[in-house]
Amino acid sequence: MEDRNIRIFQSDIEVPPVVLEKADAAFAQIKREQMKEASMKKTEKKKTVWIVRTAAAAAACLVVFGGIGMSGWLGKGQEDPEPAQMAEGDAAMAEKDVAMAERADGMEETEAAKDTAAPAAETSVQKNPFVLTAHAEELAPGKPVPLNPQVSNAGQGWVLDGIEGSSEEGGGEGSVSFCINTDFFCQGDDIERVGYSINKGAFQVVQPINPDERILVEGTPYEGELKAGIIGGGYDEAAEEEQPQLYETALYQSFVLDYDRQSAENTWINVCNNLPDDGTILELIWAENGSLEQANEGINRMLEGTVITCTAYYTDGSTASVEIGVSCRMMTYAEAGEPQEEGGIPGDTESNFIVFEMR
Amino acid sequence: MQKKETKDLIRKAKRRDADAFSELIQIYVKDLYRVAVAILLNDEDAADAIQDTILTCWEKLNMLREDRYFKSWVTRILINKCYDIRKKSLRIVNLDACAEPAAEDEYNLEFKEALESLDEKYRSVMVLFYSEGYHIDEISAILSIPESTIKTRLKRGREKLARYYGE
Numbered sequence: 001m002e003d004r005n006i007r008i009f010q011s012d013i014e015v016p017p018v019v020l021e022k023a024d025a026a027f028a029q030i031k032r033e034q035m036k037e038a039s040m041k042k043t044e045k046k047k048t049v050w051i052v053r054t055a056a057a058a059a060a061c062l063v064v065f066g067g068i069g070m071s072g073w074l075g076k077g078q079e080d081p082e083p084a085q086m087a088e089g090d091a092a093m094a095e096k097d098v099a100m101a102e103r104a105d106g107m108e109e110t111e112a113a114k115d116t117a118a119p120a121a122e123t124s125v126q127k128n129p130f131v132l133t134a135h136a137e138e139l140a141p142g143k144p145v146p147l148n149p150q151v152s153n154a155g156q157g158w159v160l161d162g163i164e165g166s167s168e169e170g171g172g173e174g175s176v177s178f179c180i181n182t183d184f185f186c187q188g189d190d191i192e193r194v195g196y197s198i199n200k201g202a203f204q205v206v207q208p209i210n211p212d213e214r215i216l217v218e219g220t221p222y223e224g225e226l227k228a229g230i231i232g233g234g235y236d237e238a239a240e241e242e243q244p245q246l247y248e249t250a251l252y253q254s255f256v257l258d259y260d261r262q263s264a265e266n267t268w269i270n271v272c273n274n275l276p277d278d279g280t281i282l283e284l285i286w287a288e289n290g291s292l293e294q295a296n297e298g299i300n301r302m303l304e305g306t307v308i309t310c311t312a313y314y315t316d317g318s319t320a321s322v323e324i325g326v327s328c329r330m331m332t333y334a335e336a337g338e339p340q341e342e343g344g345i346p347g348d349t350e351s352n353f354i355v356f357e358m359r
Numbered sequence: 360m361q362k363k364e365t366k367d368l369i370r371k372a373k374r375r376d377a378d379a380f381s382e383l384i385q386i387y388v389k390d391l392y393r394v395a396v397a398i399l400l401n402d403e404d405a406a407d408a409i410q411d412t413i414l415t416c417w418e419k420l421n422m423l424r425e426d427r428y429f430k431s432w433v434t435r436i437l438i439n440k441c442y443d444i445r446k447k448s449l450r451i452v453n454l455d456a457c458a459e460p461a462a463e464d465e466y467n468l469e470f471k472e473a474l475e476s477l478d479e480k481y482r483s484v485m486v487l488f489y490s491e492g493y494h495i496d497e498i499s500a501i502l503s504i505p506e507s508t509i510k511t512r513l514k515r516g517r518e519k520l521a522r523y524y525g526e
Binding site: 004005006009010011013014015016018019020021022023025026027029030031034075133135187189209260263264343 | 370377384385389392393403405406407410421423424425466467470471473489490517520521524
């Protein structure tokens with residue numbers, strides 16, 4: 001290509017005023033919305049939920065975060081609470097909040113605490129609700145986020161495995177396992193770190209061999225062995241030639257990430273478990289001519305009771321947590337939001353989708 | 360390689376610092392304009408596309424997994440906005456009118472003339488490669504088309520441009 005022609009594409013250009021004006025209008029809109037949000041947060045502080053540890057009374061406090069609004073107050077001299085929407089499972093939340101109130105020991109009083117005639121008790125103020133997404137979709141109660149049934153090259157999706165028990169006398173029981181890519185992302189103000197824990201199974205972290213490239217800052221290793229499929233790393237077990245070992249796979253009961261570094265291209269965080277099975281689940285999921293409903297039942301038996309807890313650690317030392325359930329739902333590809341490509345799976349095709357849902 | 364100042368701005372912008380975000384976009388506004396006008400061929404529509412892109416980027420900034428890909432991420436959003444505007448446009452393009460740019464399109468005439476000599480499928484590839492300096496694989500990811508197609512379009516774009524300038 002002649003130099004002159006290249007020069008035309010590489011020469012400096014002037015950004016026309018109309019472009020600059022419209023860009024400025026966009027920035028002004030962003031600034032206005034931000035000021036509006038800041039103003040709303042100030043108003044919310046007056047209705048802030050308090051978690052107060054008292055010597056005698058039970059802490060019947062409830063926590064505000066995400067889309068769940070609650071109210072609570074304790075002690076004499078505080079403002080009357082504003083009416084608020086009560087979420088389901090108040091008793092369970094109250095129990096958890098007592099635990100949070102216990103953690104209030106040693107925490108500094110906040111400005112909001114100073115604003116009211118608070119009793120002489122240690123306080124921890126819950127503020128700055130955060131948003132949690134899974135695979136870029138916001139999680140919220142009543143809003144399941146489905147994952148594509150296929151494991152893509154990007155390492156997303158989920159994998160199920162099953163091993164039949166030996167039919168020989170004295171043979172071992174079979175097992176079923178799952179591995180589900182999470183891709184969670186926590187977004188909020190004044191958050192320093194984000195932690196995750198799981199009550200059943202483990203987090204499977206596929207990360208670089210080089211420790212300097214890893215994003216986990218803390219982690220409690222999973223004790224024991226857990227065999228499940230692996231998502232991520234691009235390691236091809238079927239490859240004939242030996243491949244360089246670029247990744248390692250580690251299991252964790254819980255781990256913590258820096259807020260500013262919650263993900264990396266060379267790291268995959270999955271949840272997995274391996275469960276003994278007498279053939280019941282195997283039959284439900286993998287029976288020849290089995291139905292979607294049967295497979296759905298089988299997968300849900302595997303996932304039953306699996307809960308992931310995400311905790312935001314704020315710069316002032318406070319924390320906020322949300323719980324995420326994992327289950328399997330039947331829906332069409334269109335309902336699951338899968339892109340409709342020519343030659344691809346039709347949108348009205350029904351399948352089983354693993355879903356994350358905030359509890 | 361991304362400059363340290365840019366990385367800092369991205370980090371601050373992710374923490375909802377609107378001023379940092381504004382400063383960040385200003386760094387790339389010229390590049391965004393080139394890409395937008397390559398697709399839309401007029402400054403008014405390019406301005407609309409950039410405005411929409413700024414608002415979407417602010418809203419979705421925390422979905423950006425790797426800060427070092429900020430520019431290509433914004434560019435991808437911009438290109439989609441340009442396509443949306445083009446689909447919605449009800450204007451009938453008068454080829455004679457294209458011979459002389461409209462009053463508001465008095466900027467960067469040589470650049471626009473070069474673009475107008477090409478079909479759209481060549482324009483975006485040529486701008487991304489020669490103006491923005493993206494590699495073939497990056498352009499493939501931004502436009503979601505195979506690398507072989509990118510190479511073909513670059514070759515044909517160069518040939519068409521050479522013919523236009525009588526070479």
